[in-house]
Amino acid sequence: MKPPSITWQEHVAPDEAERFERYEQMFVEMQQRRVERFGPGRSLHRRGLLALRGTFEVLPKLPLYAQQGLFARPQVYSAWIRFSNGGPDRLADKKPDVRGFAIKILDVHGPSALGGGNTTSQDFLLINHEVFSSATSEPFVELLAAAERGFFPLLGYLITKYGFFGAFGQMRRLMAIADKPFSGFATERFFTAAPFACGPYAVRARLLPASDVPFPFASEDWAADIQTRLADGPLEHRFQIQFFTDEETTPIEDASVNWSESEAPYVTVAKLKIDQIGSNEAFVEEIERATFDPWTALKDHRPLGEIMRARKVAYLASQKERAVG
Numbered sequence: 187m188k189p190p191s192i193t194w195q196e197h198v199a200p201d202e203a204e205r206f207e208r209y210e211q212m213f214v215e216m217q218q219r220r221v222e223r224f225g226p227g228r229s230l231h232r233r234g235l236l237a238l239r240g241t242f243e244v245l246p247k248l249p250l251y252a253q254q255g256l257f258a259r260p261q262v263y264s265a266w267i268r269f270s271n272g273g274p275d276r277l278a279d280k281k282p283d284v285r286g287f288a289i290k291i292l293d294v295h296g297p298s299a300l301g302g303g304n305t306t307s308q309d310f311l312l313i314n315h316e317v318f319s320s321a322t323s324e325p326f327v328e329l330l331a332a333a334e335r336g337f338f339p340l341l342g343y344l345i346t347k348y349g350f351f352g353a354f355g356q357m358r359r360l361m362a363i364a365d366k367p368f369s370g371f372a373t374e375r376f377f378t379a380a381p382f383a384c385g386p387y388a389v390r391a392r393l394l395p396a397s398d399v400p401f402p403f404a405s406e407d408w409a410a411d412i413q414t415r416l417a418d419g420p421l422e423h424r425f426q427i428q429f430f431t432d433e434e435t436t437p438i439e440d441a442s443v444n445w446s447e448s449e450a451p452y453v454t455v456a457k458l459k460i461d462q463i464g465s466n467e468a469f470v471e472e473i474e475r476a477t478f479d480p481w482t483a484l485k486d487h488r489p490l491g492e493i494m495r496a497r498k499v500a501y502l503a504s505q506k507e508r509a510v511g
Contacts, residue, residue, distance in 0.1 A: 188449050190251050190429035194388040194438050196490060205324065206499045213500050231270040231286045235371075236409045237473035238267040240460040242291045242425070248455055252427065254385025255486025256294065256308055257455045266290040267460060268473050269371050269408065285368055285408075287312045287376040287393060288478035289458065299483040309482040310425075312376035312393055314368055318441040323496035369400035370411045372421055380441045380497075381430065381490045382480065388430035388438060388490055390445060392452060396421035396460075413463060420461040426452035441493040477501070 199205075246260040253259070270286040291308040298305040320326050368374060376393040383389075397415065404411035415421060428450050430436045436445040479501045480489045489497070 187451060188431035188435065190387055190450075191431050192386040193432070194430045194436075194490075195433075197439055198495075199492075202492070202495070206496060209323070209496060210499045210502075231288075233271045234470075234474055235269040235271065236267075236412055236463060237470045238269070238412075238460050239462040239469075240265045240267055240420075240458060242289065243457045243459065245454065245456055249453060251387060251429070252384070252453050252455055254387065255296070255383075255484045256291065257384070257427075263294065264292045265458065266292065266473060266476070267458075268476075268478060269412070282366075285314045285371065285374070285376075287314075287371060290476065290478060290482070294484065297485040299481055299485050299488040301485075305482060305484060307482055308484055308487060309478050309480060310378060310391060311478055311480050312378055312391070314366065314374050314376055315379060316377045316392075317444050318379050318493055321440040321442040322492045368405070370404040371408060372396045372412060372415050373398065373400045373404075378480075380480075380493045381436075381438055382483070382494065383486060383488045383490055384427060384429070385486050388436075389427040391425065391427050393458065394424040394426065396423050412460075416460070416463060420459050423458040423460070424454050425456040425458055426454050428452045438491045441491060 242263045242265045244257050244259065244261050244263075248257060266289070268286075268288040268290075270288065271281075271283045289310045289312070291310075292306070294306060294308045296304060318326070373395045375395060378391045381388045381390050401411050401414065412421070428436075428445055428447070430438065431450050435449045437443050480494060481498050481501065483489065489495070
């Protein structure tokens with residue numbers, strides 16, 4: 187086990203700003219086409235499954251190095267939670283997909299990660315995968331653009347990129363990512379996958395499941411699974427952070443590398459308690475209009491690494507096309 191370190195660094199490539207400008211235009215165009223096909227909504231994670239209310243309780247007696255930003259002192263915050271399927275369309279729950287667990291912590295006050303003033307909320311966006319599918323944003327953006335045009339353009343892109351036999355290997359890998367077994371939002375672990383700041387430190391986060399008992403028919407309706415569980419009482423998840431130790435073990439710029447838990451153990455810093463489904467139609471609509479963005483954050487929790495910097499551009503492009511603030 188290695189101690190937390192503040193020696194982390196970000197490395198910005200000389201062409202990054204130029205690439206991100208190109209990505210922004212690509213995302214705007216893709217979003218416009220998706221609105222034409224599917225109606226208004228997010229670029230990804232379009233299908234919201236549930237809008238929920240809860241509390242995010244920062245725990246007392248944390249290690250000194252963890253007492254940063256939101257975690258500086260014990261406090262209970264109100265929170266909004268959005269569960270989603272990851273795709274750009276509205277596939278049925280049984281279809282393979284990445285699953286999203288987005289948390290907006292309310293009544294936060296402090297300098298914003300975006301600069302230029304304060305933020306009043308802290309967002310954490312988690313998925314049911316420990317890492318991203320690529321080290322940097324470029325392969326993901328290229329893949330997304332090819333996939334939007336259909337199966338054969340996607341296959342053509344993969345053959346051009348990886349060769350004939352390599353393309354089918356990549357296709358199998360992508361299918362395995364999407365088809366990862368998933369038992370439900372109450373019984374799976376979720377991860378930020380990419381790092382963010384924690385004061386002078388760098389961390390990743392994960393959310394531990396509220397239950398270890400999957401319901402056999404949960405995949406028929408993920409929302410009904412949660413509704414059934416909440417009828418018996420609140421769901422409580424533990425929120426944990428994992429600290430940067432060194433560039434080899436816990437790289438900042440390569441989001442495809444899993445940080446070794448044996449070298450960089452997780453620390454439980456908060457409890458997320460979900461106690462209410464937003465059954466009020468106005469609240470559900472408010473959640474769907476709201477932005478859940480890793481850059482809606484305190485400066486002390488600024489997103490880190492190339493993937494996170496690219497998400498800043500992509501999320502802003504999507505929000506502009508959705509005409510939300």
